[in-house]
């Protein structure tokens with residue numbers, strides 16, 4: 001079987017994108033998804049996204065983590081899906097599409113960035129050491145000093161597999177507030193089981209956590225580039241009109257030869 005794919009990245013969070021409007025790609029084939037995402041045996045990516053037909057919407061985004069299994073919402077993947085759907089001619093500058101956490105809207109800005117509307121957040125658990133919330137995916141957020149030198153893999157993994165989170169898992173974000181009120185965020189991702197260069201739902205959670213000190217929009221720095229999160233805070237636990245804003249770029253396209261025995 002020959003699979004035509006496109007590779008996209010959004011602030012270094014990278015995705016194999018497949019136009020599956022024909023329905024030919026079997027979304028139950030977790031082994032194939034994991035192989036495509038494998039950085040030595042496959043194309044290599046943090047995740048894979050299928051663009052599918054969906055009645056009443058421009059498209060549906062089906063997101064898989066690099067482990068081959070369908071994940072919860074992916075913010076950077078959503079921005080890349082919008083960029084890819086645009087090249088497929090599915091919309092002009094504004095789109096509405098369906099994802100696992102519901103309806104999303106997005107706009108391509110005059111600066112060619114993707115402004116993606118996220119789901120409202122109606123619950124934030126604020127503890128002295130960390131905050132925990134769902135921004136489409138579950139996120140643990142903790143503030144940290146000396147973040148450049150932190151062992152995000154080891155410390156993030158320890159939290160992801162602790163007694164509270166082991167069964168379902170969580171993404172883990174370490175955040176350092178910088179002098180210019182930018183947030184530097186590094187994320188250990190569930191389903192990738194490693195640090196990624198950026199996590200869109202993670203930086204959204206970081207911004208909402210920091211909203212008690214910083215006004216919207218909040219500028220974010222990640223290992224892979226810069227993002228912004230804009231929002232309306234109703235109070236410290238309720239947020240609406242949340243937007244994740246940043247670049248999404250095509251890297252290359254190609255074909256992948258797959259035989260089930262491989």
Ligand SMILES: N[C@@H](CCC[C@H](N)C(=O)O)C(=O)O
Pocket residue numbers: 013065070071072073074075076077137138170171189190191192196198199200201202
């Ligand atoms: N990279 C993503 C987050 C993807 C979701 C996650 N790994 C999970 O299923 O928990 C993003 O940009 O939001």
